[in-house]
Amino acid sequence: MDSIRRHILDLSRRGLLRGATGLAALGAVAPPTRQARAQAVFRSFPFTLGVASGEPAPDGFVIWTRLAPEPLAPDGGMVRAAIEVAWDVAEDDRFIRRVATGNAIARPELAHAIHVEVAGLAPGRPYFYRFRAGRETSATGRCRTAPAAGAAPARLRFAFAGCQHYEHGHFTAWRHIAAEADLDFVFHYGDYIYEYRGRAPGQPGWGPLVRPHLGEEIIALPDYRQRYAQYRLDPDLQAAHAAHPFLPSYDDHEVDNNWAGTISEEDGSTRFPIAVPPEIFALRKAAAFQAWYEHMPVRRAALPRGPDITAYRRLDFGGMARVHVLDTRQFRDDQPCGDRTGPACAEVARPDAQMLGAAQEAWLLGGMADSPARWNILAQQVPMMRRELRGGAISMDKWDAYPAARQRLLDGIAERRTRNPVVLSGDVHVAMASTVRAGPGAAAVATEFTATSISSAGDGVAMTPAGEEMLRRNGDIGFFHAQRGYCVAEATATQLTTEFVSLPFVTRPGAPREIAGRFVVEDGRVEVKGGGG
CATH class of the missing domain: 2.60.40.380 (Purple acid phosphatase-like, N-terminal)
Incomplete structure (x- = not known):
């Protein structure tokens, strides 16, 4: 150091x-x-x-x-x-x-x-x-380039990945993504950088320390720029960017862990009794958004204006797929129940809960209604599926804590008879495949594939006790895998196939590419077929 x-x-x-x-x-x-x-x-x-x-x-x-x-x-x-x-x-x-x-x-x-x-x-x-x-x-x-409007390509092939904590491991997964053949795009769901201060060997902290961050926790624009530069110097990440076009989004760590709307993680709660006022947090958001824009291959429309940025957008790939890149951070309400993982409190049931915000929600449903595409892809950040954890707990940072917002969205998709809605997500550092329903026992509305992390949390194992319990409690979740990796999907006129690629280790370089699971969604049928291995 x-x-x-x-x-x-x-x-x-x-x-x-x-x-x-x-x-x-x-x-x-x-x-x-x-x-x-x-x-x-x-x-x-x-x-x-x-x-x-x-x-x-x-x-x-x-x-x-x-x-x-x-x-x-x-x-x-x-x-x-x-x-x-x-x-x-x-x-x-x-x-x-x-x-x-x-x-x-x-x-x-x-x-x-x-x-x-x-x-x-x-x-x-x-x-x-x-x-x-x-x-x-x-x-x-x-x-x-994308296919022409209305064209019928034989296939559309893409990868999705995120959560790349520099300290926790090598970016070997990006080297494998660089080598993937004929990708039309790579969706990066977020956590491109982590804002945490650099650790010294032996210093306590979350996850393994493989290579250290530089500096303290990043707050100002020069800090964010240096952190992006440190990540961008990684040769495996550079190889993936040079090989394929990216559709980047952001989650929380590009700004501050678990931020929500105008509210910092330091929100005056028991964990963070000294709150950061919204007007002060806006300064940090402005710096973070500017640095994100500076380092991402995005259009001028995404140039931030202070603490505000328009990062949600829509891309068409002929008649095969419409991709809606969403922002589940900037317009959401603050997490309920003190942003903990535990049983739902009364605040979870609020009928006006917002995850996307009214404007983005209306924009999304409008784009789903008039979509000419065979596959409609919601490229977003945190799991939309229902996940009941040990003891009936839920995570307050995911869609589970915003059930009214999820219900409005799923009802809107069903009412519009949107063809083949597929949700992409990440954030939780495990891989999952699930059916998404508008309510317990209700008809299926969408399928969801959650990519594990590139490196965050370090080396993993295929199954954990928490994963076994999640599968027991949640019948719609058909796959769980807790190693690092990414996903590759291929859409055709008849089906969308998703492969969960895993790496047995990231705390040292050179991990091989392995297939942990492969799932198929057939055109017109909102359910996944397949399994692990």
């Missing part, structure tokens, strides 16, 4: 020296972008955080990078001036058949991150992209 801190201090000193020298060279009055581009000769490689793509449309997608020659130093080791960066998109990875080129401005206000919304491409095919600054060229990324 001491050596790491000395390294960061050294990076900081060099960053300050570079900043002073660079600003003098650029001049105080000259337009910064053109001159900076001409002089963009970096003392070290500027594309250390890799490249990424996302938000595929029939005619294009977003490509991303961030200039950071010293990624863990203040400002990423960059001068505080705008830099012009060239980008290319081609049909081949040697960039002989270029189909789109241009220049983008890397601005210091956004940590020199670049989001290019490429358009004018052909639907349903792969492309390659890269960035150039001065004499430096980034790694090459690969992306795929």
Whole structure:
């Protein structure tokens, strides 16, 4: 740990020296972008955080990078001036058949991150992209456009994953995702970073300590930027981003554990008697959302405005699938019953409970009503299924603590006769497959697949006593697995198949890819078939 801190201090000193020298060279009055581009000769490689793509449309997608020659130093080791960066998109990875080129401005206000919304491409095919600054060229990324509107592709293949605590293990799962063939997208359900302070060896804390976070708990914008940079330096994560387009969302740890709406985890409860007022928490949310935007391959529509961000959105993949990317944090009510795990208190029964908020809920149901897709995918964060835990307890952070909100949503889906609704979730660090009903004994409305964590909680086991009890208590949950991993799904005209991929360990590198379970949902039948192994 001491050596790491000395390294960061050294990076900081060099960053300050570079900043002073660079600003003098650029001049105080000259337009910064053109001159900076001409002089963009970096003392070290500027594309250390890799490249990424996302938000595929029939005619294009977003490509991303961030200039950071010293990624863990203040400002990423960059001068505080705008830099012009060239980008290319081609049909081949040697960039002989270029189909789109241009220049983008890397601005210091956004940590020199670049989001290019490429358009004018052909639907349903792969492309390659890269960035150039001065004499430096980034790694090459690969992306795929979505099928044309109304097209009937033979299949749609995607992965979903999240919960990647850096301290708890290696990101080997991302290396395996990078190697998955022909993915149309990767849905990241959230917990891309964790906000907790770095631990020293032997210091108590949740989960194993495999590699330490840098710094204290992150609160301000420079803290969040450094934490994203630390995660983005991971070569396995970089490989996955370079290989496939992402649909990123966020959960709680991108901001603060178990935050809800305007309320911090430090809410004045017994556990946190000194509350953070909403107007103060808004400052932290603004910093967290800006850093999230800076490091995700998302469109300009997601640029936050202070503590507010519009991250929910809808993407169509021909007539095969409509993907509704949801936000289950920003518009929800505070967790009831003191945000504990235990029996439901009276507050759980409140009829006006909000998980999505009225506007997002109406937007979602409207998009489900007019959907032309065979498969309607609700890509969200926390389990929607009913989960009765030991002693009849429920988790107050999940949909179980917002039953009125869940009932409205499921009733709305049923009333609209939405075709093949499939819920994706994560958060709980175990894998599950379940049928989702509007009430106990009611007709099935949707199926749900919950991905386990990439690394959070460290090495796991296939089954736990808690898992055995959950399966006994909850007849609609047909699968439970507690190792790390991710999910891969393939949709066709007749069925959607989901594989639960598991890793036997993450506290050391090199874990193999294993299949823990495989489940099939047939077109027009809201139930899962399959099992483990």
